[in-house]
Amino acid sequence: MLRGPAPAGLADPRGHGGLVSEILRVNPIACTAHGICGELLPEVIQLDPWGYPIVTAVELTDELLSHARRAVASCPALALVLEKGRT
Amino acid sequence: MTVEVVPRPLTRQARVPRLLAGPGTRQPIGLLEHERLHGQLPLPPARAQRESAGRLIDVIERSGLTGRGGAGFPTGRKLRSVAGAKGRPVVLANGAEGEPASAKDRLLLSRSPHLVLDGISLAAFVVGADRAFLALHRQEARLGASLEAAAEARAAAGIDEIRIEIVGIPGRYVSSEQSAIVQHLNGGPAVPTFSPPRTHERGFDGRPTLVNNVETLAHIALIARHGDRWFRSAGVPGAPGTMLVTVDGCVARPGVYEIELGMPVGAVLVRAGGLTEPAQSILTGGYFGTWLPADIAWQLPLTRRDVTAAGGALGAGIIVALPESSCGLSETARVLRYLAGETAGQCGPCVFGLPALADALADLAYQGERRVSGQVSALIGLVEGRGACKHPDGAAQLARSALRAFSADVARHRERGPCYGVRRRPVLPIPGDMADW
Numbered sequence: 001m002l003r004g005p006a007p008a009g010l011a012d013p014r015g016h017g018g019l020v021s022e023i024l025r026v027n028p029i030a031c032t033a034h035g036i037c038g039e040l041l042p043e044v045i046q047l048d049p050w051g052y053p054i055v056t057a058v059e060l061t062d063e064l065l066s067h068a069r070r071a072v073a074s075c076p077a078l079a080l081v082l083e084k085g086r087t
Numbered sequence: 088m089t090v091e092v093v094p095r096p097l098t099r100q101a102r103v104p105r106l107l108a109g110p111g112t113r114q115p116i117g118l119l120e121h122e123r124l125h126g127q128l129p130l131p132p133a134r135a136q137r138e139s140a141g142r143l144i145d146v147i148e149r150s151g152l153t154g155r156g157g158a159g160f161p162t163g164r165k166l167r168s169v170a171g172a173k174g175r176p177v178v179l180a181n182g183a184e185g186e187p188a189s190a191k192d193r194l195l196l197s198r199s200p201h202l203v204l205d206g207i208s209l210a211a212f213v214v215g216a217d218r219a220f221l222a223l224h225r226q227e228a229r230l231g232a233s234l235e236a237a238a239e240a241r242a243a244a245g246i247d248e249i250r251i252e253i254v255g256i257p258g259r260y261v262s263s264e265q266s267a268i269v270q271h272l273n274g275g276p277a278v279p280t281f282s283p284p285r286t287h288e289r290g291f292d293g294r295p296t297l298v299n300n301v302e303t304l305a306h307i308a309l310i311a312r313h314g315d316r317w318f319r320s321a322g323v324p325g326a327p328g329t330m331l332v333t334v335d336g337c338v339a340r341p342g343v344y345e346i347e348l349g350m351p352v353g354a355v356l357v358r359a360g361g362l363t364e365p366a367q368s369i370l371t372g373g374y375f376g377t378w379l380p381a382d383i384a385w386q387l388p389l390t391r392r393d394v395t396a397a398g399g400a401l402g403a404g405i406i407v408a409l410p411e412s413s414c415g416l417s418e419t420a421r422v423l424r425y426l427a428g429e430t431a432g433q434c435g436p437c438v439f440g441l442p443a444l445a446d447a448l449a450d451l452a453y454q455g456e457r458r459v460s461g462q463v464s465a466l467i468g469l470v471e472g473r474g475a476c477k478h479p480d481g482a483a484q485l486a487r488s489a490l491r492a493f494s495a496d497v498a499r500h501r502e503r504g505p506c507y508g509v510r511r512r513p514v515l516p517i518p519g520d521m522a523d524w
Binding site for chain 2: 027028029030031032033048049050051052054
């Protein structure tokens with residue numbers, strides 16, 4: 001059966017269940033603890049005792065999404081990523 | 088007098104050992120003897136190939152075989168996903184046993200090399216791979232030479248469709264992680280990578296890569312010969328087949344044993360000659376595993392589900408009995424120190440967190456520090472789930488289980504300082520450790 005792409009936010013067309021949304025992840029290999037994400041996005045990122053980010057909420061509200069994009073763009077190590085994922 | 092007759096259902100007539108069948112030596116079983124023991128490699132003729140590849144995947148799926156490297160993923164499902172992935176697949180057999188407490192892959196490879204090579208050949212056939220690698224730790228020179236000779240003998244006899252390439256990887260714990268081996272084969276350092284992409288989608292040369300533990304592949308070699316029902320005739324319904332376990336600690340005959348899944352841990356320890364002194368705790372699953380109180384572990388059927396439900400870990404089948412006279416905290420502190428030294432050095436939380444965790448555990452074990460047990464818990468939370476690979480998670484799991492299993496010792500060390508057990512000869516092996524007298 002042919003199916004068009006499902007609109008974002010609808011059930012995953014591959015049948016895995018769950019919603020397709022954007023999730024915030026840190027690439028721990030790339031991250032060198034600049035800490036800028038913690039400054040720009042304190043709502044969902046805390047810094048650990050060594051300055052590395054801990055993402056406290058993977059799911060983002062619409063309002064936080066734009067802040068998250070700014071934090072992603074500001075990371076000098078390109079270690080903060082927004083990925084399409086199932087939540 | 089009543090005699091209780093317990094009827095043995097047909098499915099219990101399993102012949103074990105399977106992987107370790109044949110003469111009880113460590114000498115490699117040669118090609119001729121291997122074929123006499125198990126029969127020839129059942130590769131179908133070229134023209135029936137695609138169809139029979141699909142059928143073999145069905146058989147493996149129905150057998151219920153799961154990965155024997157530690158993660159326990161259903162093997163049939165993995166084969167199917169690699170076979171259906173975009174691009175020409177590659178097979179990578181993982182024979183680089185990084186876990187210091189495990190010896191089963193080395194034993195299998197040195198004793199039954201052709202069973203593993205048969206499995207590699209069959210896996211390459213079912214996924215349609217044109218290259219197949221067998222990865223070993225580089226310092227295992229003798230094992231590497233013996234496997235080269237086995238591959239040579241097969242090439243001369245025209246057994247495999249493709250030549251199996253034996254590759255050496257650096258002998259570190261994290262090097263045997265699958266993304267690390269793949270990155271190494273791609274010309275990079277042998278350290279784990281950030282995923283996605285996942286290895287089975289984009290691995291060696293950007294191609295779908297099937298990574299299987301060598302024991303898993305050896306089981307495939309036998310399932311292809313005898314079928315899925317035969318495989319399930321050993322083990323228990325939810326956990327079919329046999330597995331290799333490495334038994335160590337206070338048992339009379341430490342070593343590698345092939346057991347049916349579902350065998351109680353206590354019975355496995357009896358197979359290894361029984362306890363030489365009372366055991367306080369059993370390490371299940373190795374250095375990324377967990378400590379269980381001996382009385383709980385003793386009854387526990389060795390299946391992934393049962394061991395996990397009891398708070399343990401099956402891992403790659405490691406069982407270490409810790410004697411009463413040992414100190415579980417200092418044993419764990421030594422392993423944590425080792426694991427901290429084995430970080431690939433890539434992810435901050437692992438690089439800084441594991442040494443801090445090892446320090447805190449050492450303070451708890453050797454100094455009986457008052458304030459550190461809260462600190463240990465906090466550090467466990469700070470490293471868990473924060474690396475590109477599972478190295479920090481495994482270390483955290485072991486440390487957390489030690490706090491739980493040895494909670495009485497934690498209190499005692501805090502009040503009265505370290506116990507006598509810290510001066511006892513260590514039970515858990517640490518590679519290259521001078522304290523390993």
